[in-house]
Amino acid sequence: MRPSAVRLLNILVPVKRAVDYSVKIRVNPQQTGVDLNVKHSMNPFDEIGVEEAVRLRERHKDQVKSIKAVTIGPPKAIEILRSALAMGADSSIHVEIPENSPALEPLAVAKTLREIIKRQKEGVDVVILGKQAIDDDLGVTGQMLAGLLGWSQATFASKVEIDHAKKEALVTREIDGGGEEVRCRLPVIITTDLR
C-alpha cells in the first residue's frame, strides 16, 4: 500500500453521535422509531477509542503524526468532533448527512470510511473504533471495514501496544472466558472494549 520506509503513524478515530447512555428512551407512538429529541453524546466506546489514540501518542510521542477524528452524521454531530478535538485529536472530518436522515447502516458507514481512508494522502495506519454503538448495539462496523479493506482486525481490544519499527500492533482482546493476544501487521482496525 505505502512505501516500506518507516514512517510516522496516522491514527483515524471514527466516532458516532448517539443518544446519551443515561437517557430513558421512548419509542414514538407510530412505532417507527425512538424519540430522538433527547440528549446526545459521543458513543462511550468511541470515547474510549479517542482516549486510546491519545494515550498511544503519549507513549510514542513523535512517532504518532496525526490523530484524526471522523463522524458521519447530521449537522449537530459536529459537537462530538469538538469533544474529540478537546480530548486530544488534531483534526476532524465531518461527513454531513441531512438532519432527520434515517439511521445509517454499518455497511454504508464502513464503505464511507473506506473512501475516506483511501483519500488520506498520508495513509492511515491504525483505525480505532468502538466495539458497538449503544443505540443500535450492532457491533459490526469495524469488522466490515476490515473486510472491505482486507486489513488485519483486532476486535474487543483491552490493551494495545504498537511496535513502530516492526509496523505491528500487539493487541490483547476480550474473548468469551478470558483473553487473547494477537499480533497484527499494520495497517490495522481495532475495536475497543473496556479498559
Place this chain on the structure above:
Amino acid sequence: MLRRSIFPTRALSRSYATTTHPHALVFLEHRQGVLDSGSLSALTAAEQLGGKVTGLVVGAPEHVQGVVEKARKLKGLTSILHSASSQYAEPLPETVSPLLEKLLSGSTPFTHIVSSTSSFAKSLLPRVAAKLDVPSVSDVTSVAHDASSNSTTFTRPIYAGNAIATVRAPSSIPLKFFTVRGTAFTAAQAQDSSQAEASSIEPVEVSDSPTEHIKSTFTKSDRPDLGVAGRVVSGGRALKNAETFASTLYPLADALGAAVGASRAAVDAGYADNSLQVGQTGKVVAPELYMAVGISGAIQHLAGMKDSKLIVAINKDPDAPIFQVADIGLQADLFEAVPELVEKLKA
C-alpha cells in the same frame, strides 16, 4: 416495537424461481471436542427459517472428526461441511473468512448464514458479509422467513434492550447474515442416530495472514461458565474491592453451584474480571436463578439479565431500580445477609 427496513446496497445478479426455499449455513463452534451451546441455539434459529440447514465445522485436523461425529446426531441438521487445517486450530477471522467467501460466492446454494454471538463469530461474520457486499443483523431474538417473498424478518434488542426493533431483509439481499442471541433459542438436541451427511471441503490456506494468534488465556474456574450456567450470583460496586468481592460472593456461588457475574461498575473498579461482566456491553444471560447482590440495577445491567427466570436482589437501598425487576427482593446490608444466607444454605 420499532420497524425498520434494511435496504440493499447493491443487488447481486441472481435469478430466482417464484419461491425460494432457504438453505442456511450454520457456523458450529467447538472447544476441546465439545460443541458450543451458543452454536446449538443458532442451529435452532436456522431451522426456524423452514428450509435445509447445513452445519459448518472448521478446526485442527485432530479435532474436526470427533466434533463432526457429534454434530451429525443433531436434530435439525440436513448436512455438514467440515474443513480441517492447522491454520484453523487457533482460528482468526482473517484465516477463516476466505473459506466462507469461497462457499458463498458464485452460484452458492446458501441463502442464510447463521452463528451465535460468540466473540469469534461476531468478529468473523461481519467481515465476510462486507466482503460479499451484504449487511449483517446482530443478536436476533426471533426469526421468520417468508418463502414466497424470499424475505426474512428479525427482532432484535436495541438501546440496551429498552426497545425491540423489527427489521426485514428483503429478497434483494441474496445472502442474509445473522447472529443469534443464545438465550432466545433453545439449544438443538442430539438424537441417538446420526442423520446428517458429512462431507469434507478443502481448507483455503492463507499464505500471508496479517494477523497472528499468539496466545489465549482462559480464566480458570471450577465454577460453571457464566454464559450457560443455570444459576448466577452477581455483584456490584457495593462489594468494596476485589478481595471482598471474592470472599463475599464466592461462598454463595459455591453453595448454589452458581457462576459468578459482575456489573460493569464492579468490573470498571477492578473487583472482577471483564469476562464476568453482565450487561448491554457484556454477557447476556437468562439463567433459572439470577441473584443481584449490591447491584443498583442500571438499565445497561438489566439489559443483560432481565430475561432470567427468577431474579433475586439484595440491596441496602429500597429505591434501587433492581427491585423493579426482581421477583424476590431483600432490603438488607449484603455483608450481613449474604453470610447468613450461605450458612442457611449449607445447613
